[in-house]
Amino acid sequence: MLNLHQKYCKETMYNGLLEKFEAVYPENFNFAYDVVDVIGTEEPNKRAMLWCNDKGDERDFSFGDMKKYSDIAANILTDAGVKRGDRVLIILKRHYQFWFICLALHKIGAIGIPATNLLMAHDIEYRCNAAGIMGVICTTDGDLPSRVEEAMPKCPTVTMKMTVKGEREGWLNFDNLLKTAKTTFERRDTLAEDPILLYFTSGTTGMPKMVVHSHTYPMAHIPTAKYWHNVNPNGLHLTLSDSGWMKFMWGKLYGQWFMEAPIFCCDFDRFAPAQLLTLFAKYKITTFCAPPTMFRLFIQEDLSSYDLSSLEYACIAGEALNPEVFEQFKKHTGLKLMEGFGQTETTLTVFNQKGTDPKPGSMGKASPAYDVVVVDSEGNLATKGATGEICVRITDGKKPVGMFSGYYQNDLLTEQVCENGLYHTGDIAWVDEDGYFWYVGRNDDIIKSSGYRIGPFEIESVLMEHPAVVECAVTGVPDPIRGQVVMATIVLANGYSASEELKKELQDYVKKQTAPYKYPRIVEFVTDLPKTISGKIKRKEIRDSKEM
Numbered sequence: 001m002l003n004l005h006q007k008y009c010k011e012t013m014y015n016g017l018l019e020k021f022e023a024v025y026p027e028n029f030n031f032a033y034d035v036v037d038v039i040g041t042e043e044p045n046k047r048a049m050l051w052c053n054d055k056g057d058e059r060d061f062s063f064g065d066m067k068k069y070s071d072i073a074a075n076i077l078t079d080a081g082v083k084r085g086d087r088v089l090i091i092l093k094r095h096y097q098f099w100f101i102c103l104a105l106h107k108i109g110a111i112g113i114p115a116t117n118l119l120m121a122h123d124i125e126y127r128c129n130a131a132g133i134m135g136v137i138c139t140t141d142g143d144l145p146s147r148v149e150e151a152m153p154k155c156p157t158v159t160m161k162m163t164v165k166g167e168r169e170g171w172l173n174f175d176n177l178l179k180t181a182k183t184t185f186e187r188r189d190t191l192a193e194d195p196i197l198l199y200f201t202s203g204t205t206g207m208p209k210m211v212v213h214s215h216t217y218p219m220a221h222i223p224t225a226k227y228w229h230n231v232n233p234n235g236l237h238l239t240l241s242d243s244g245w246m247k248f249m250w251g252k253l254y255g256q257w258f259m260e261a262p263i264f265c266c267d268f269d270r271f272a273p274a275q276l277l278t279l280f281a282k283y284k285i286t287t288f289c290a291p292p293t294m295f296r297l298f299i300q301e302d303l304s305s306y307d308l309s310s311l312e313y314a315c316i317a318g319e320a321l322n323p324e325v326f327e328q329f330k331k332h333t334g335l336k337l338m339e340g341f342g343q344t345e346t347t348l349t350v351f352n353q354k355g356t357d358p359k360p361g362s363m364g365k366a367s368p369a370y371d372v373v374v375v376d377s378e379g380n381l382a383t384k385g386a387t388g389e390i391c392v393r394i395t396d397g398k399k400p401v402g403m404f405s406g407y408y409q410n411d412l413l414t415e416q417v418c419e420n421g422l423y424h425t426g427d428i429a430w431v432d433e434d435g436y437f438w439y440v441g442r443n444d445d446i447i448k449s450s451g452y453r454i455g456p457f458e459i460e461s462v463l464m465e466h467p468a469v470v471e472c473a474v475t476g477v478p479d480p481i482r483g484q485v486v487m488a489t490i491v492l493a494n495g496y497s498a499s500e501e502l503k504k505e506l507q508d509y510v511k512k513q514t515a516p517y518k519y520p521r522i523v524e525f526v527t528d529l530p531k532t533i534s535g536k537i538k539r540k541e542i543r544d545s546k547e548m
Contacts, residue, residue, distance in 0.1 A: 051096045
């Protein structure tokens, strides 16, 4: 192994655990050139990715392949007019061409804007105009190209359209060009502080914000892969994410390849839990990361009928982890789910580090890459056990590596979330005497009832322990006497039916498990919960429906 990650960071260890992490890099650092191309030159046959789809196709890519195809892609894109600083929308799901194109944009110095294929025409129009997008590269799956074309008359900055997996009149075709383009690409001048990625947030309120990261961002994911995912350089890592979400970068590119660990990609449109579970044995997947929803679906399967013996380590992120999910997965596999927390604006901020014993339901401890604190409403450090906002300290006005450069063309909003030497996440938590963070909820989700401040997650966690509950959302509902009362919106498991008796049973269950004032005075049963396109529950939509 080349151990390239050691070249780009300083690590301080204590009792076998990472105590401090600091990125070290030259002013022209570029992940595509300095990591992928170096491995591709020195160890060209080292596996980089095993890719498959639901049609039975498989492709095995080495780092030598990634160097070659990203060079070819860089030539294709420059021939199409893409240059340093240009912004390019990439909508490619989990197609392997995404890696070629993303690395090619890094090499050119252009800015990749990955997005989900679920975007409608008005979403595409908004993104193209808000970011001044020069080009759109998308799959021909479904009617996506038609949605792009519907938006184009109102998107004057777009001058290049390119398809992957199929041809379309008036569009360049990447796969055809891949066969004929020049195979070498000379290194271009880029700077470590240049922008590399722009992501539109998937917030539950307001229009999406545009989060910009620089070429230093990949280095901040060394702890992600090494100390959280615990990737095996001779194994196979699977993070379950579409390329349209920042979690894709957490688990399908930067940190894993810094560690020279191969990634596994299953290019499926929809995941059936049973279908996914069969892949662990078939491909000998060794490390795995997914959101809580997927683990909840796993638990509903008969896990004893699947061979998960290759799995060495499992992590969870995306939403707070219910202790019941932790215990059930451990019971069936013997593995402790290692939770982590971060945002589009950061990398892994709080997590359960390799070598530590997680507390079920806790996000873990502060990442050694950040100075993470919890502050009260006055901006003072919260006492142990007291709830407050999770913040990251910014020392001498310099953001730590991994934190976003800012919101694109919105200095005011950037200043609002980065004030008084703190980046404000908007997430509420408390820290116990051992330094473990416990999630409470988003700032806007806190319920204020009869003078109490109630976090929805604690109640949701209790409800999730009841066998009747598959999924739930706890919100506040206006009340003339208490200000707000707690409401639980619940999706029932198979075999259970909505009734007043079940409602009372669930209310009593919560009363017995937590402080009585937190029990849901209102319980509603629904078939599904409103969610964003990234799968996050829209609590605001539930709240608003009760205020109309």
